[in-house]
Amino acid sequence: MATAEAENNEVITTADGVPLKESLKKALWQRKKTALLLVAPLFLFVLITFLIPIFDMLIRSVDNSIAGEQFPGVVVELSDWALDSTELPDEATFQALIQDFKVGAKEKTISRLGRRLNYEKSGMSGLFRKTARKIKKLESPESATAAMIAIDKKWGNIETWRLIKRESGKYSSSYYLAAFDAKKNSDGSFSMKSEEQQVYLNLFWRTIRLSFTITFLTIILGYPIAYLLSTVKTKTSNMLIILVLLPFWTSLLVRTSSWIALLQKEGVINDILVGLGLLGDDNRLAMIHNEAGTVIAMTHILLPFMVLPLFSVMKTIPPSWVRAARSMGATPFTAFVRIYLPNTVAGIGAGGILVFILAIGYYITPALVGGTKGTLISNFIAYHVSTSLNWGLAAALGTILLLLVLALYILYDKVVGINNMKLG
Amino acid sequence: MSSDNSLVRFVDIQKSYDGVSLVVKSLNLDVAHGEFLTMLGPSGSGKTTCLMMLAGFEPATHGEIYLKDNPINRVPPHKRGIGMVFQNYALFPHMTVAENLAFPLQVRDMDKSEQKQRVDRALDMVQLGPFGDRRPAQLSGGQQQRVAVARSLVFDPDLVLMDEPLGALDKNLREQMQYEIKHISENLGLTVVYVTHDQSEALTMSNRIAVFDDGIIQQCAPPEVLYEKPENAFCANFIGENNRFLGKVSEDNGDTVKVEIDNNAGTVIAKKVNVGGVGDRSTLSLRPERVTVNPEPGSLPNIFNGVAEELIYLGDHIRTRFTVLGHDDFIVKIPNSANHAQLEEGGTANIGWTAEDCRALDPSD
Incomplete structure (x- = not known):
């Protein structure tokens, strides 16, 4: 026994005396190096075009460096001034304000800060533009405070200064608050916006609700098709798969537009229903520019993403499983529920998570057929990126969406297990 | 086989998949209570189709199948009470071994304690007592096979069907399982219909073998009869090794023909088995172990001179290939006994056989 243990503890070496483990490591490193080289181009591509922009988005959603850039003097002077102070900031602050404004007006960049502050309180953009216009004529006044209040009496309003003080930090939570329909009060506490002002919570809820509906519908519609595909002869199933994939070969825009032609009030489906007398002419169904339109069009577009994973899983289920169950006395229904269905869960999960993640971030289709009631969160992100130019809010909304997807992914992993997912 | 004792009766069964050709052409077969019947044949001979029709997964195009004298063509599979073992076992991967075995009992609404008792008994029968909590994927091929057999028996079916159940196992395990299944079926007095394309498997296990070819049962007989007395050239050739001569009948002497x-x-000179009269063509079939090397002159009706082309030493016998009667593929098994004939490759020898052992059968190509 003792000798055996001693032998076990001895380091095993290769013929030239190098420990076996090191030799193995060296040999494997060569293989790893090749693998890394093969992956490198794609990794760089993904890093530059995907990971860095996502990181940038995360930064943007909290970034508030604009205050420090445009109001360098004011920010310094305000650091002594307390947020709950009942008096206006001191003369030095107002002098710094004039100084910062003169620089900012000359470089024509000061209005950016105005726009930024306008997200928090309307009227700020106007105040900044007006002040920038008039500041050029201001020549070293006796009292900077009086001079600024003369330009606009909002400079004499303590709320204006509280806002500037509050948003003078390098980072700000205000975009996230806005994304959750909350706001910062002047004393620094948070509160929800009034019901009629709430936009995004409803939108998030609608996005999740519609995505679940669409996922559910694709399962209901896709399951029988996938079953059929997996049971017919290979030749037939190849042809049917082409039919399933056919929508991919048509432009997304064309497909979505054709839904408009079909679903609108004067569209094909309504015309047929009216023509058959099933529907009164003044009772035409509203199937588009609302949630129904979004659900119908997106279910159609995302269906292949459900069918293919289901098909690939079902193909691996030999017919003998159900037959075995039948021979043991199970009715067709029992055999399906107890044997077939449990073995397709991996496909349902894979298809479900794929469709859900695609649906939750979908943009074009809800934009075209959703109207005001059927648009999703991504449409608002696009609006803030390209129209309102509130990139911070767009970034915050995008980040929340990303976290939502990650949370669902983790939940799925916990419940079903990500290793059970089969994408084909 | 009288119909009183038969458990299964196929009556004039025909089956076509495409409406153009018949996969099974007029099948008539009785399976007796307690019988182990094997359907043997090359792939595409219709044997598996027959099994699927019996199990209820394929409808017969024509004819009727009776189970205990009741026609079952319109009875769905789950009401037939037939146990089945599939080619790749068809164990349910999402259930443990015990759950797999309990499944047929659950769908019969058997109470829990009875279920457990039966599952344990079935597991013990196949010597897998401690494996109830494992998943099928955690078992070896042979163990999975045993589970599949146990599962097909756990609900006491009248009849058990096995569709090439040992096809996926390696040779040693396959032979071992053949005996195990044979013993289980004997001990429980099961009626088994077994499908295989492996003739040695069929010979080992069966009470009776139905040899299928081209959708027809060529011969249905106990193993020894099938081997010793094949009724046509296909059976002679398909079961065991076989020397063949093709020729024309020149003289008909009642029991024997020339x-x-x-x-x-x-x-x-051959035994007249399945051949017409003078002038008809015939295939002669002769087993390699029934040939005598260097017999006493005149002791056998058929003695010819042959050239030993090849000698292969196989321990218990020496497999020798001769050229005889213009055929260079004539195999003789010479037993490795003290006084066995000493031969060399290229040497000549007389070889002979009785008329009884040489069967004149139908002409084949």
């Missing part, structure tokens, strides 16, 4: 081997190679 057959002139093609190319005027010689005349052989």
Whole structure:
């Protein structure tokens, strides 16, 4: 026994005396190096075009460096001034304000800060533009405070200064608050916006609700098709798969537009229903520019993403499983529920998570057929990126969406297990 | 086989998949209570189709199948009460071994304690007592096979069907499982219909073998009869090793015929089994172990001179390939006994056989 243990503890070496483990490591490193080289181009591509922009988005959603850039003097002077102070900031602050404004007006960049502050309180953009216009004529006044209040009496309003003080930090939570329909009060506490002002919570809820509906519908519609595909002869199933994939070969825009032609009030489906007398002419169904339109069009577009994973899983289920169950006395229904269905869960999960993640971030289709009631969160992100130019809010909304997807992914992993997912 | 004792009866069964050709052409077969019947044949011979029709997964195109004298063509599979073992076992991967075994009992609403008792008994029967909590994927091929057998028996079916159940196992395990299944079926007095394309498997296990070819049962007989007394050239050739001569009948003596081997190679006296009259063509079939090397002259009706082309030493016997009567593929198994004939490759020897052992069968190509 003792000798055996001693032998076990001895380091095993290769013929030239190098420990076996090191030799193995060296040999494997060569293989790893090749693998890394093969992956490198794609990794760089993904890093530059995907990971860095996502990181940038995360930064943007909290970034508030604009205050420090445009109001360098004011920010310094305000650091002594307390947020709950009942008096206006001191003369030095107002002098710094004039100084910062003169620089900012000359470089024509000061209005950016105005726009930024306008997200928090309307009227700020106007105040900044007006002040920038008039500041050029201001020549070293006796009292900077009086001079600024003369330009606009909002400079004499303590709320204006509280806002500037509050948003003078390098980072700000205000975009996230806005994304959750909350706001910062002047004393620094948070509160929800009034019901009629709430936009995004409803939108998030609608996005999740519609995505679940669409996922559910694709399962209901896709399951029988996938079953059929997996049971017919290979030749037939190849042809049917082409039919399933056919929508991919048509432009997304064309497909979505054709839904408009079909679903609108004067569209094909309504015309047929009216023509058959099933529907009164003044009772035409509203199937588009609302949630129904979004659900119908997106279910159609995302269906292949459900069918293919289901098909690939079902193909691996030999017919003998159900037959075995039948021979043991199970009715067709029992055999399906107890044997077939449990073995397709991996496909349902894979298809479900794929469709859900695609649906939750979908943009074009809800934009075209959703109207005001059927648009999703991504449409608002696009609006803030390209129209309102509130990139911070767009970034915050995008980040929340990303976290939502990650949370669902983790939940799925916990419940079903990500290793059970089969994408084909 | 009288119909009183038969459990299964196929009556004039025909089956076509495409409406153009028949996969099974007029099948009539009885399976008796307690019988182990094997359907043996090359792939595409219709044997698996017959099994699927019996299990209820394929409808018969014509004819009727009776189970205990009740027609079952319109009875769905789950009401037939037939146990089945599939080619790749068809164990349910999402259930443990015990759950797999309990499944047929659950769908019968048997109470829990009875279920457990039966599952345990079935597991013990196949020596897998401690494996109840494992998943099928955690078992070896042979163990999975045992589970599949146990599962097909756990609900006491009248009849068990097995569709090439040992096809996926390696040779040693396959032979071991053949005996195990044979013993289980004997101990429980099961009625088994077994499908295989492996003739040694069929010979080992069966009470009776139905040899299928081209949608027809060529011969249905106990193993020894099938081997010793094949009724046609296909059976003679498909079961066991077989030397063949083709020729024409030149003389009909009632029990025996004289057959002139093609190319005027010689005349052989053979037992008349399945051949027409004088002038008809015939295939002669002769088992390699029934040939005597260097017999006493005149002791056998058929003695010919042969050239030993090849000698293969196989321990218990020496497999020798001769050229005889113009055929260079004539195999003789010479037992490795103290006084066995000493031969060399290229040497000549007389070889002979009785008329009884040489069967004149239908002409084949």
